[in-house]
Amino acid sequence: MNVIDMLNEKQREAALQIEGPVLILAGAGSGKTRVLTNRAAYMIQKKGINPWNIMAITFTNKAAGEMRARIDDIVGNGSESIWVSTFHSTCVRILRRYIDRLGFDTNFTIYDTDDQKTVMKEICKRLQIDTKQLSDRKLLNMISHAKDELISPTEFELNAMGDYGKKRVAEVYKEYQSVLRRSNALDFDDLIVKTVELFKQCPDVLESYQNRFLYIMVDEYQDTNTVQFELIRLLAAKNRNLCVVGDDDQSIYKFRGANIRNILDFEKIYADAKVVKLEQNYRSTQSVLDAANAVISNNRGRKDKALWTDKGLGERLHFKQFESAYDEAEFIVDDIAGKCRKGLVEYKDCAILYRTNAQARLLEEKFIIAGIPYDVVGGTNFYARREIKDLLAYLKTIDNGRDDVAVRRIVNVPKRGIGATTLNRVQEYATEHEISFYEALRQAEQISTIGRSAVKLQPFVNLIQMFRSKVPHVKLQELLNDIIEKTDYIASLEASDEEDAKSRIENIDELISKVVAYEESTEEPTLSSFLEEVALVADIDRISESDNKVLLMTLHSAKGLEFSHVYLVGMEDGLFPSYMTITAEDPMEVEEERRLCYVGITRAKEYLTLTCAKQRMIRGETQYNAVSRFVREIPTALLDAKIPVSKTRPDDIPDVTTYQEARRTFRAKPFYGETATKSAMTEDKQNGFSRGATGSRTYGSAEEAMSFAAMIRKGSEIAEKHNDGEGGLGYEVGDTVNHIKFGKGIVKGIVNGSRDYEVTVDFTNAGVKKMFANFAKLKKV
DNA sequence: CGTACTAGTCTTTTT
DNA sequence: GACTAGTACG
Numbered sequence A: 001m002n003v004i005d006m007l008n009e010k011q012r013e014a015a016l017q018i019e020g021p022v023l024i025l026a027g028a029g030s031g032k033t034r035v036l037t038n039r040a041a042y043m044i045q046k047k048g049i050n051p052w053n054i055m056a057i058t059f060t061n062k063a064a065g066e067m068r069a070r071i072d073d074i075v076g077n078g079s080e081s082i083w084v085s086t087f088h089s090t091c092v093r094i095l096r097r098y099i100d101r102l103g104f105d106t107n108f109t110i111y112d113t114d115d116q117k118t119v120m121k122e123i124c125k126r127l128q129i130d131t132k133q134l135s136d137r138k139l140l141n142m143i144s145h146a147k148d149e150l151i152s153p154t155e156f157e158l159n160a161m162g163d164y165g166k167k168r169v170a171e172v173y174k175e176y177q178s179v180l181r182r183s184n185a186l187d188f189d190d191l192i193v194k195t196v197e198l199f200k201q202c203p204d205v206l207e208s209y210q211n212r213f214l215y216i217m218v219d220e221y222q223d224t225n226t227v228q229f230e231l232i233r234l235l236a237a238k239n240r241n242l243c244v245v246g247d248d249d250q251s252i253y254k255f256r257g258a259n260i261r262n263i264l265d266f267e268k269i270y271a272d273a274k275v276v277k278l279e280q281n282y283r284s285t286q287s288v289l290d291a292a293n294a295v296i297s298n299n300r301g302r303k304d305k306a307l308w309t310d311k312g313l314g315e316r317l318h319f320k321q322f323e324s325a326y327d328e329a330e331f332i333v334d335d336i337a338g339k340c341r342k343g344l345v346e347y348k349d350c351a352i353l354y355r356t357n358a359q360a361r362l363l364e365e366k367f368i369i370a371g372i373p374y375d376v377v378g379g380t381n382f383y384a385r386r387e388i389k390d391l392l393a394y395l396k397t398i399d400n401g402r403d404d405v406a407v408r409r410i411v412n413v414p415k416r417g418i419g420a421t422t423l424n425r426v427q428e429y430a431t432e433h434e435i436s437f438y439e440a441l442r443q444a445e446q447i448s449t450i451g452r453s454a455v456k457l458q459p460f461v462n463l464i465q466m467f468r469s470k471v472p473h474v475k476l477q478e479l480l481n482d483i484i485e486k487t488d489y490i491a492s493l494e495a496s497d498e499e500d501a502k503s504r505i506e507n508i509d510e511l512i513s514k515v516v517a518y519e520e521s522t523e524e525p526t527l528s529s530f531l532e533e534v535a536l537v538a539d540i541d542r543i544s545e546s547d548n549k550v551l552l553m554t555l556h557s558a559k560g561l562e563f564s565h566v567y568l569v570g571m572e573d574g575l576f577p578s579y580m581t582i583t584a585e586d587p588m589e590v591e592e593e594r595r596l597c598y599v600g601i602t603r604a605k606e607y608l609t610l611t612c613a614k615q616r617m618i619r620g621e622t623q624y625n626a627v628s629r630f631v632r633e634i635p636t637a638l639l640d641a642k643i644p645v646s647k648t649r650p651d652d653i654p655d656v657t658t659y660q661e662a663r664r665t666f667r668a669k670p671f672y673g674e675t676a677t678k679s680a681m682t683e684d685k686q687n688g689f690s691r692g693a694t695g696s697r698t699y700g701s702a703e704e705a706m707s708f709a710a711m712i713r714k715g716s717e718i719a720e721k722h723n724d725g726e727g728g729l730g731y732e733v734g735d736t737v738n739h740i741k742f743g744k745g746i747v748k749g750i751v752n753g754s755r756d757y758e759v760t761v762d763f764t765n766a767g768v769k770k771m772f773a774n775f776a777k778l779k780k781v
Numbered sequence B: 001c002g003t004a005c006t007a008g009t010c011t012t013t014t015t
Numbered sequence C: 001g002a003c004t005a006g007t008a009c010g
Helices: A009-016 A031-044 A062-073 A088-104 A113-127 A136-148 A155-161 A163-181 A188-201 A203-211 A226-236 A288-295 A325-341 A357-370 A388-400 A404-410 A421-431 A437-442 A448-470 A476-486 A487-497 A500-520 A527-536 A578-585 A587-599 A658-668 A677-684 A702-725
Strands: A022-026 A054-057 A081-085 A109-111 A185-187 A215-218 A242-246 A273-280 A318-324 A350-355 A374-376 A549-552 A563-569 A604-618 A621-624 A736-739 A743-753 A757-761 A767-772
Touching: A009 A031, A022 A031, A031 A054, A031 A062, A031 A215, A031 A242, A054 A062, A054 A088, A062 A081, A062 A185, A081 A088, A081 A350, A081 A736, A088 A188, A088 A203, A088 A226, A088 A527, A109 A113, A109 A188, A113 A163, A113 A185, A113 A404, A136 A163, A136 A188, A136 A226, A155 A163, A155 A374, A163 A185, A185 A188, A188 A203, A188 A226, A188 A658, A203 A226, A226 A242, A242 A757, A288 A587, A288 A604, A318 A325, A325 A350, A325 A357, A325 A563, A325 A604, A357 A374, A357 A527, A388 A404, A388 A448, A388 A476, A388 A487, A388 A500, A388 A527, A404 A437, A421 A437, A421 A448, A437 A448, A437 A527, A448 A476, A476 A500, A476 A527, A487 A500, A563 A587, A578 A587
Parallel strands: A022 A242, A022 A273, A054 A081, A054 A215, A109 A185, A215 A242, A318 A604, A350 A549, A350 A563, A374 A549, A563 A604
Antiparallel strands: A604 A621, A736 A743, A743 A757, A757 A767
C-alpha cells in the first residue's frame, strides 16, 4: 500500500512537503507520529532519498524506538541508517567523536542531578556560600537556566554587574564549570551546550554534519529550549529542510527551560515555512475532546485550533469527590478491579495520572492489597538508587579516573576505614598539584600529611588498577561480578542490619541483567557506551505494552501516550493547579498547568474519570482543598456528577482533627516537667500514636483509649492557656485576619510550637493553611 | 573513625 | 512523612 494513501488530506499535505521549512501544528491524537514516519518512508521509497541523510529528533528514547520500528515496518530494511534519537543522545554521539576539539577527553562522563549536587556542595563550602540563602538546588537551577539560554559564565558575570548576589552566582557558575572540566565530565545541559559550542568553533565539523543531515525532523517541538533551537538552527542552516512537529497547547516543560516562542514564532523565523494544522483526532471520543477544548480555551495567546473526531460522543466523563485521598485511592483500585473482573478492559488499558510523584504511594498500597499488577513510572530512577550508583561509580572510576565524584563516592564504600580527614588531605594535595583525586590517591605515600592512613588507600588503588587491566579482556558482566565479589559489596550489605538490604540486593541483580541485556543487544559493547546509555534513559523508556499492568505516572510522563481508561486524580486547587502556581503573580504559570491538564484529558480514548479528595496529607500536613478550577472549566453537561458549589467549606469538616490538635500541642509544649519535648515524644510512641495523623486509628485497648482522651483534654487546656495568656500576636482564635498573599481568613487555631506560634487560618480564597506566626505576619482586621 | 540520633527542610513537573 | 546534614558519643 502506498504510504501516502494511509493519510488524511492534511496529513498528506504535511508529509508531501519535503523541501524547505515546515511547521506541523498537530493537536493531541492527530496522528503526528504517523505523519512523521510516513513522511520518512515516502522520502526513502518515492523520492529516493538515502536514509543516511535523514535525522529525526524525539523527546524520549521510547518515542525514538517506536518511530524507528514503524519506519522499519513500512520501508523494510534501510531504515536503520536513519538517525533517530533524542537531543541528548544525538549530542553525546557527536561529542564522543569531536569533543577533544574543545579540550575534553572523548571518554567524558555524564553527571546526573545527584553528581551535580555533590559538586555544588563542595563548591559552596569552598567559596563559603551561605547555603541558607542560596541552596545548592537553587544555584544549580540558575546555572541550568543560564545554560538553557546559552549564557556562558563570562556572560553571566557581565550581566551581574553591580549586583552582588548575582556576582556570587557567577563565581559559582565559573567554578562549577571548571570542576566539571577537570573531572572530564558534562552535565545534561552541557551535552547540548557543548555541541553548539563545537559547531560554532569548528565550522568544518558543523559542515560535515550539515552535509550528512539533509532532512531534519523534530518531534515535540513545543518543548525545545533555546539551546536546542540553536542546535537545530545550525544543523539546518545550509539546506533548510527542517520539519518541526508540535502542539503549543502541550507545552509543559517551561521549568526545564522550554521556550514556547520557538513554536509560536517559527513562521517569523522561517518566513517561507509551510504551516499545516492537524485537527482531526483519531484517539478520543467527542466528549473527551469537548472537555479538553473547553479547558484549554481558557488560555490566552495560543494558536487557534479545535480538535474534532468522527468517533461518536461516547460516554460522559466521570467525576467524584471523596472525603480523603485514602477513599479516592480505594475507589480507583476497586473500579479498575471491577472492570477487569468483568472483562471490560485489561490492566494495561488503564492509567492513573497525577500531578506529583508523591501521590503514587497511597495508590500503590491499595494496588498491593487488591493484588492488581501495576507499574509506577518515574519517581526515583532505578539508576539513582544508592547501591546502583555505587556500582556504577566503580565502573566510572575504571572508565575515567578523572571523574572525581565517582572516585570519592566509592573510595570508602564498602568501608575501608578511610575517614573524612584523610580524604580532605588527599583533596588538598590533589588541588595543590593540579591532579585528579584518583591520581592523588595513587601518590598517597608522598602526601606527608596523612601519615599512617596511606596504607589503607593502597589496596583501593590496587583494586582499581587490577580492574582496569582486565577491561580489554573480559565481558562487562564479568567485570561487574568481579567488582561485587572483590569489594564484598553484597556481602557487606547482607552483614549490615539495614532493613532494605534485601531489596537492594535484588536491585543489584537487576543491574546485572541490564548489563547482560546491553551486551546481547549491542554490536560493540563497551564500558563507556554502557555508562552513557544508563545516563540517558528515562524511566518511561522501560515501559512496554506487553506487560499487562496498570500504569501510574505523572501527567508529564504521560505525554505522548494513550489509554482507553484514564484516571486523573487529585484534581484539587492547591495540588493541581499546584499551590505554587496559584500564588504566583504571573498568570502564565496557571496556563502552563492548564496545558498539563489538557495533556491529561487527551490521553483518554474512551473513559475519563476525574477524582479529588476533600482532605489529603501533603508533606506530613493535612490539607483541605477545593475542587480544581480545571474541573469547573469542563461544561457540566459532559460530567456525570455535579461539582460541589461550596467555595467555602461546610462547618462539619473540622479544620484540624481533634486528634491532630492534641498531638500537635502534646508534642509542642512540655507538661511533664523540664524534659520537655523528648519525654512527651517518648510517651507518644509508647501509646502507639506515632503513626498516622488521620483520625482513623482504632484503639487497641480501653487503657489506650483513656490515655488518648486524656491527651486531648490536656492538649486543649494547654492550647487555651497559651491563647489568652500571650497577647503578642494581636489576634486570637475566631478573629478575621489578613495575609499578604492569601487575603482574608478566620483564625481557627493557635498552637505554641517549639520556636514559634503555629496558626491555622481558613482563608476565604485559599482554603485552610497552617503557618508560623513570625513568618506569616498576619494582621487582625 | 564510625554510628546513632536529632533537627531542619522539602518537591511540582525531568532529559 | 521522608530524607539529609549536622552533631554527640563510643
